[in-house]
Amino acid sequence: MIKLFSVKEKQKKEAASANGAKGVKQSAGELRLQKDMSELNLSKGTTINFPEGKDKLLIFDITLRPQEGIYKGGVFNFSFNISTSYPHDAPKVKCKTKVYHPNIDLEGNICLNILREDWKPVLSINSVIYGLEYLFLDPNPEDPLNKEAAAMLSNNARQFESSVQASIHRGAYIDGNYFPPCK
Amino acid sequence: MELAGRWCDLDMLLTRQGNLVGPGFEPDPALREFLQEDCRILCVGAGGLGCELLKDLALSGFGNIDVIDMDTIDVSNLNRQFLFRMKDVGKPKAEVAAERVMARVAGVKVTPHFCRIEEKPIEFYSEFHVIILGLDSLEARRYMNQVACSFVEFDAAGSPDPSTIKPMVDGGTEGFKGHARVILPGFTPCFDCTLWLFPPQTKFPLCTLAETPRSAAHCIEYAHLIQWDRERSGEEFDADSDEHMKWVYEKALVRAKEYGIPGVTFQHTQGVVKNIIPAIASTNAIVAAACTLEALKIITMCSTGMNNYMMYVGTDGVYTHTAAYEKDPACQMCSPGVPFEVRPDMTLSQVIEALKADPQLGRQLNEPSISYGATNLYMRGVLEQATRDNLEKTIGELVGGDGSVIQVNDRKLLAPLRVKLRFPAESADANGMVH
DSSP states (O other): OOOHHHHHHHHHHHHHHHTSSOOOOOOHHHHHHHHHHHTOOOOTTOEEEOTTOTTOTTEEEEEEOOSSSTTTTOOEEEEEEOOTTTTTSOOEEEEOSOOOBTTBOTTOOBOOGGGTTTOOTTOOHHHHHHHHHHHHHSOOTTSOSSHHHHHHHHHOHHHHHHHHHHHHHTOEEETTEEEOOOO | OOOTTTTHHHHHHHSSOOTTOOTTOOOOTHHHHIIIIIOEEEEEOOSHHHHHHHHHHHHTTOOEEEEEOOOBOOGGGTTTOTTOOGGGTTSBHHHHHHHHHHHHSTTOEEEEEOSOGGGSOHHHHHTOSEEEEEOOOHHHHHHHHHHHHTTOOBOTTSOBOGGGOOOEEEEEEETTEEEEEEEOTTTSOOGGGGGGGSOOOOOOOHHHHHHOOOSHHHHHHHIIIIIHHHHSTTSOOOTTOHHHHHHHHHHHHHHHHHHTOOOOOHHHHHHHHHTOOOOOHHHHHHHHHHHHHHHHHHHHOSSOOOOSEEEEEOSSSOEEEEEOOOOOTTOTTTSOOEEEEOOTTSBHHHHHHHHHHSTTTGGGOSSOEEEETTEEEEOSGGGHHHHGGGGGSBHHHHSOSTTOEEEEEOTTOSSOEEEEEEOOOSSOOTTOOOO
């Protein structure tokens, strides 16, 4: 332990010189993101963009291009918004592309467990991107956010696939909503 | 008015030897003088805990107290934030609290700062001997932790220099539970060393909210997270706006009726949306007392300090437990930067090669990425192209100078490695010796 009473003068002197050589202030969340980014492994077809430049890691966009499955051929954009309390708090992710998907609603909300109730600080940006890719390979009708889409997938998987493909390539009205082409 | 004998209890502690005194303690009336005249303490927060802390500090002999808080007084604060009255509603908490404490305890000077903690320059915080926290958010605690940790200096062996330590005492309460902890950055675990202590907030799966709501909270979260975006898209939800809160409440009520779920009230809506847990005045009082005592012990050494975390649970009787948490040796906030000597005219690429060639550091590095503060100097992977040009720049132009700490990231490392760059003295002396 320290006895401040006796060191107060020394402390005063050193405080003046101590602040000379420090890096730009940044949050613990940003520090952790630097690690995440240096280790990011993007699958084929997935790209990342930092709209505010290489030193502003808290906001970025991810683009997925599924290479197989029901959503093959589509291009899907996601916005990532990371709070300074990352990784305590999960990244905030929205789907910017209007997509007919049982786990994504028309406002771009995504039902992915690791984005909400199962988020843990040991997870990373990589885990979230894998999660999103998985959601497009294997949409889950059990946990619907768009229940019409979930119902169609459960009842008639072939019709679901052709509706999705039509919306991706030509744009289509499904359940009364228009989904513009996204290829 | 100075009451006769006001400080006799304090003098008992400060002017007598004892079995429980802290290391190096010498009884001395000058200790009280120091406490009252020279010692400066900063109280962060003037809310439930803050009011208790300010009162306790003033009555324990602290003569120069600063208080910082960005909030104004709300009517719902008055039941426990006892320094405030009905007529103060709407005024800055820091200013009213300072005025009230000075009016009640003669000789105390309380200086208010009505602003956000981030608005103050780092020099502001360096002036205080001790910082005491009465905060309600993890984010603000982490910010203050970063501030406190930024002062500590390490020697070549990685030991912290005691004179650079900014002691911090943190209090926290949630309903009937509370904690007090002492953080001596570099010596004892900092906030980030034990971040895992904080349980994540309970969150419901979006699909449950959308499809199978079972509780009032589910209906409220649905209105707040999904209906708001759908019906008022483009508009930012503001939890402090009455109109917004009422909108969410009404939507939640309709949804709850639809599913036959009882229990949606305006108050519950506020609680869910703002994540409010009712504050208990006695918990604040107990935690603030423990924190103030620790601050007094740090300053005067009149007794051995807490080691280093005390929890309090008041739900069933009174339960407390003190545990010594351990430092995370790789903590990004308080671990020492490994000293590493470079010449300012070396290129970043040469510095990276030198790091990899170092017998100690090199073993942990394979493909290192380098950042300096928020600036990414060279990043592997997705930012490689954007940072490649820096490889040919000299380290002297990329960092702030001798003593700059860079972060090294590598797949082989569990956490970023902090490296403190040492530039050799300008001119090597006649023997060509570099220290």
